[in-house]
Amino acid sequence: MSHEHQYLQLDRQIVGDIYTSREAMDNLTILCDDFGSRFAGTPEERKAAKFIQDTFVRYGLKNVHLEEYPYAGWSRxxxxxxxxxxxxxxxxxxxxxxxxxxxxxxxxxxxxxxxxxxxxxxxxxxxxxxxxxxxxxxxxxxxxxxxxxxxxxxxxxxxxxxxxxxxxxxxxxxxxxxxxxxxxxxxxxxxxxxxxxxxxxxxxxxxxxxxxxxxxDINEARTSWNVIGDLPGVESPDEMVIVGCHYDGHDISQGAHDPASGMVSVIEASRALSRYASRILKRTVRFIAFGTEEIGLTGAFRYVADHRDELDRIRFMFNMDASGGEGRKGIGLHRWEKLEPFFKEAAIDMAAEIPIGQKLNSYSDHFPFVLKGVPSGDMSDPEAPPHGRGFGHTAYDTLEKVELENLRKASAVGARLALRIANADEFPAKRRADKAVQEVIESDPGLEGYRVSLELERLKREAI
Ligand SMILES: [Zn+2]
The missing domain is CATH 3.50.30.30 (Glucose Oxidase; domain 1)
Known part of the structure; x- marks a missing residue:
């Protein structure tokens, strides 16, 4: 059957380019060494947003812009x-x-x-x-x-x-x-x-x-930005795939692995797709650099609120938070059993060993999309046992610990999957209704912490 090799030539171009380029590491170096932590409220956060915006433009993305929003700021x-x-x-x-x-x-x-x-x-x-x-x-x-x-x-x-x-x-x-x-x-x-x-x-x-x-500590109102860039679909531009990661780190750290390794992998995927696939993408692939994730997924919550009319038209939200570190580049689906055959077929098509499973948590930018019922997943190894952060969220999450090889893996898998999601004639998941979202919230073992948050919110409201 010809189907298995539909994207073979394109894959060779995308993967070949990514694996013969240092671009991802060069971008990581700028994000970490020039802009430091990029923590919410720092001048470097703003510079990083601008840099990502300029890079999207340089790579030929369309509709590139910042979306500003207010949030509760905090300074140490x-x-x-x-x-x-x-x-x-x-x-x-x-x-x-x-x-x-x-x-x-x-x-x-x-x-x-x-x-x-x-x-x-x-x-x-x-x-x-x-x-x-x-x-x-x-x-x-x-x-x-x-x-x-x-x-x-x-x-x-x-x-x-x-x-x-x-x-x-x-x-x-x-x-x-x-x-x-x-x-x-x-x-x-x-x-x-x-x-x-x-x-x-x-x-x-x-x-x-x-x-x-x-x-x-100082708590005061501030402003941040999501950075958006599109590769518009040629057949159905209103339908889209979102590929995202946050760009802010914690103030005590370069945040090289979390999140910058994922951020530059998203940027690198955008570069490769723009170069080789922009004329054949059937649906829009939207790349988002989310702001202020580390202090409450604020950029992502803002995005789903400000784009609520578009949520029905998002095929899939793929969160690549911190995805350029060690470990297998698989897909943790957020309780979308129906999507497993689609991604398993994509893995066969790509001749890639991609672990695919169901794994949900409420602690990164996919979660605001989950709450709105948008089909989503994150780049991770759903078969890996629970583990700690290692040097993550400490002063030691620094650039030299990130390997170019891992950035390449994440970028290539991200780009090839986005291509397949955008171009598949049938995508076996549709946005969940509120009732179905509620069932996931009440039953998913990975959302135990979120249920504690809801309990605390309820008590806070009663106390007022
Ligand atoms: Zn992160």
């Missing part, structure tokens, strides 16, 4: 953690995005790995205390427990402060936002693995540990 202030009892000592710490300015002295209590069961066990004792949890996921739970879920369970338990402890030795404290696009109800700080272990030993030997925590 100095944070201090003082041991008061049984000894007096300062422990280095950082506050986490959306931490309020505050000052508290209270007793420490450990929530272990921060699993639902561990929180249940200390349920009655959290009130008024400083609750500490490791960033590691509970070994026996079978799913990753995100920082935000641990923080919110502490808030729900009546904690006064949350202390997040890195699971990885030698990388210092791990950052990450406490809330989405809003000031957090209680302070949250982060310390390194070694100091967390020290505090636990003290608590074991002495019974009680008293801590004094002071935070001085």
């Amino acid at each position: 202030g100095e944070a201090t953690l003082e041991l008061v009892e049984p000894v007096q000592k300062s422990i280095p710490c950082i506050s986490l995005p959306y931490c309020p300015a505050d000052e508290t002295t209270a007793e420490l209590i450990s929530a272990g790995h921060g699993s639902p069961r561990e929180y249940e066990r200390i349920g009655g004792q959290m009130e008024g205390k400083i609750v500490m949890a490791l960033s590691a996921s509970p070994p026996d739970l079978g799913r990753w427990v995100h920082r935000k879920e641990k923080y919110e369970r502490a808030v729900l338990g009546g904690a006064k402060v949350f202390v997040f402890v890195s699971e990885h030795p030698g990388v210092g404290p791990e950052t990450g936002s406490l809330q989405n696009d809003s000031i957090a109800p209680i302070p949250g700080i982060s310390i390194c693995k070694e100091d967390g272990a020290y505090l636990l030993r003290l608590a074991e030997r002495h019974g009680t540990v008293q801590l004094h925590v002071r935070t001085t």
Whole structure:
């Protein structure tokens, strides 16, 4: 059958170009070394948005523009953690995005790995205390427990402060936002693995540990930008495939792996498709560099709100967040069983070994699309066991750890899949109705943390 080889010539051009070019690494170098963290509210964030815009134009994309939106900004202030009892000592710490300015002295209590069961066990004792949890996921739970879920369970338990402890030795404290696009109800700080272990030993030997925590962060309204560029479809330009990644990193880091390795892979996919496929794409492929993901997926939430009339016409949203690191470049579908045969066939067609499965979480830019029922997936290995962030979200997420070979893999897979999604005559998924979205929210094991967020939101509303 001729079908299997429909894109063979095109694939050879796309893959051949990507694998004989350094463009992805050159762009990564500019994003990381020239624009640093690109953290929300920094001048470098704005410069990065402009750079991505200019690059899209240079690669021949159409309709290239920035879309501006307001969001709740946050700037790091100095944070201090003082041991008061049984000894007096300062422990280095950082506050986490959306931490309020505050000052508290209270007793420490450990929530272990921060699993639902561990929180249940200390349920009655959290009130008024400083609750500490490791960033590691509970070994026996079978799913990753995100920082935000641990923080919110502490808030729900009546904690006064949350202390997040890195699971990885030698990388210092791990950052990450406490809330989405809003000031957090209680302070949250982060310390390194070694100091967390020290505090636990003290608590074991002495019974009680008293801590004094002071935070001085600034929370104020700001503006950010999504960057958009299109390769318009020649047959049905109103229908589209979205390929995206965020460009903002955390302020303590270059964010080279998360997100920039994914961002430059999206940009590289746009370059290859523009060069070889722009005249044959049946539907539009829209590339989006999302803003302010790290502090609440704000750019993506804004996008779905501002483009609500177009959501029915999105065939698929493919999130390539941090996709240029190690590991297999597969597809984690967001509860779209009907799409598995389509992608399996695409993998055969591409002669590629692409793991395909169902895996959903609420912690990256696909999620606002999931909530609106848009078919979506992310570039990941759905068969990989739950794992921590490694050097991710620390000061050590730096450029030299990213390999050009992995950028090439991600870019080539992204470009070839986008081509196939845009050009398939039939695509076996349609936007979900609200009721079906609700069923996914209520039942998906990967959305446990989101259900905790909904509970906290409900309590906040009742308190007003
Ligand atoms: Zn990311």
